[in-house]
Amino acid sequence: MQDSLIIFDTTLRDGEQSPGASMTRDEKVRIAKALERLNVDVIEAGFPIASIGDFEAVQAVAKIVKDSTVCALARALDKDIDRAGEALKPANSARIHTFIATSPIHMQMKLKMQPDEVIEHAVRAVKRARRYTDNVEFSPEDAGRSEEDFLCRILEAVIKAGATTLNIPDTVGYSLPQQFGTTIANLIARIPNSDQAIFSVHCHNDLGLAVANSLAAVMNGARQVECTINGLGERAGNASLEEVVMAVRTRQDIFNCNTRLDTREILTCSKLVSSITGFPVQPNKAIVGANAFAHESGIHQDGVLKNRETYEIMRAEDVGWAANSMVLGKHSGRNAFKSRMMALGFEFQTEKILNETFFRFKQLADKKHDIFDEDLQALISEVSVQMETDYIELVALKVCAETGEIPKSQVTLRVNNQELTGCAEGSGVVDASLKAIENIVQTNATLALYSVNNITCGTDAQGEVTVRLEKSSRIVNGLGADTDIVIASAKAYINAVNKLQAPDKCHHPQIANV
Numbered sequence: 001m002q003d004s005l006i007i008f009d010t011t012l013r014d015g016e017q018s019p020g021a022s023m024t025r026d027e028k029v030r031i032a033k034a035l036e037r038l039n040v041d042v043i044e045a046g047f048p049i050a051s052i053g054d055f056e057a058v059q060a061v062a063k064i065v066k067d068s069t070v071c072a073l074a075r076a077l078d079k080d081i082d083r084a085g086e087a088l089k090p091a092n093s094a095r096i097h098t099f100i101a102t103s104p105i106h107m108q109m110k111l112k113m114q115p116d117e118v119i120e121h122a123v124r125a126v127k128r129a130r131r132y133t134d135n136v137e138f139s140p141e142d143a144g145r146s147e148e149d150f151l152c153r154i155l156e157a158v159i160k161a162g163a164t165t166l167n168i169p170d171t172v173g174y175s176l177p178q179q180f181g182t183t184i185a186n187l188i189a190r191i192p193n194s195d196q197a198i199f200s201v202h203c204h205n206d207l208g209l210a211v212a213n214s215l216a217a218v219m220n221g222a223r224q225v226e227c228t229i230n231g232l233g234e235r236a237g238n239a240s241l242e243e244v245v246m247a248v249r250t251r252q253d254i255f256n257c258n259t260r261l262d263t264r265e266i267l268t269c270s271k272l273v274s275s276i277t278g279f280p281v282q283p284n285k286a287i288v289g290a291n292a293f294a295h296e297s298g299i300h301q302d303g304v305l306k307n308r309e310t311y312e313i314m315r316a317e318d319v320g321w322a323a324n325s326m327v328l329g330k331h332s333g334r335n336a337f338k339s340r341m342m343a344l345g346f347e348f349q350t351e352k353i354l355n356e357t358f359f360r361f362k363q364l365a366d367k368k369h370d371i372f373d374e375d376l377q378a379l380i381s382e383v384s385v386q387m388e389t390d391y392i393e394l395v396a397l398k399v400c401a402e403t404g405e406i407p408k409s410q411v412t413l414r415v416n417n418q419e420l421t422g423c424a425e426g427s428g429v430v431d432a433s434l435k436a437i438e439n440i441v442q443t444n445a446t447l448a449l450y451s452v453n454n455i456t457c458g459t460d461a462q463g464e465v466t467v468r469l470e471k472s473s474r475i476v477n478g479l480g481a482d483t484d485i486v487i488a489s490a491k492a493y494i495n496a497v498n499k500l501q502a503p504d505k506c507h508h509p510q511i512a513n514v
């Protein structure tokens, strides 16, 4: 019988550690629901001790997710573990993931602990986590640079203490595939009680080898891979979920295991994560890049037309590309709209929200003939963030652009039920509009990112704009979508301002390492 390969997604935890990728609680819930539809086995929802926002996000994900295990991260400290256990209380199936560093450099310089003390902390942490759940994962941080003998000692001890998953992180992305695969094989062979736990890997991409290292580990006995959508994560990121999953699925001649994922949901997840974090997906990115299945050269096109397998090793529809066909239009009714939105994971909490969202859909359908799933996702983003925070709204926007003249913009906003108008000039109409808004709201925040993506094809497509604002070490991402790029930009800026003015829910205070 074939083994199953457990997919542990850490987009909401390690992914969120990418500078600028912070997510609100509701954004995390939306991504968690998409991951659940993808059939991910474990969702690491956050690091509850890090902030109140993180605690609440883990709790909210634990409440809503039913089919995946929800996991929370904790250092090997009582207070971290208790906080994780508390946040996970509502979960159907909960896991606590505790970690402590094991490499000589981390133990000496960071922890200032002797190896035996590190083992004591690890054992104590695992035992404490077992008070909350019998599903406990332990990670020796920086295992990629740890001594194999020491890893064997600590891992044997934590299995005895009750750890059920042993995760081997290549924290700084230092390992090479053959060597990392051998380490996994050696650990499994040398640890006397290794059959009582599942071996997992967590690879970072500093040398561009996170996926290769993860796959080498799977070939050598690892049965859980930790990964993120689009490879998001600290520094150069983590192993990309879509690449790991599709490599294992495509090369069943090599791997004697497979995942239980519904791979047709991959593209939706990728677009959702990209739109919420404002991290675009490069066109040539494997699996989810716009060009991943596009054949440009005549020879390739000719071959694919004769037999697609001449140049295609996977089917685009198996990862969700074909699902992007047109779904709704101007004449679609409320029911069709509601059921498509619900299929995309949006829940209408009240009739009023349904009416308001349907009204916006009709407005969009008047401007844009064909409405695709991506347009609906953008609508969800817009409505969701407004349900969370909005107290500043766009009322009107007027721009003036003429060859040889300085572009100007006049913007009217509703701020706490009062209409205020601001004007500005700029290097273009987008610049002028954002300056006009800033003249009214006066955040004095730094614009850390402005990016535009077309959601679908054609000149009538909606543009989705991400604006990242930074103020006093707080970073927020604002989103806006419209068929008019200037309006999309204004909406994105206003959305970011609203998030900046809302209570700080996603800021991560600096926490000391154990």
Ligand code: KIV
Pocket: 014, 099, 139, 141, 142, 169, 170, 171, 172, 202, 204
């Ligand atoms: O990279 C790392 O070591 C981690 C651990 C917390 C597993 O993210």
Ligand code: ZN
Pocket: 014, 169, 171, 202, 204, 234
């Ligand atoms: Zn990591």
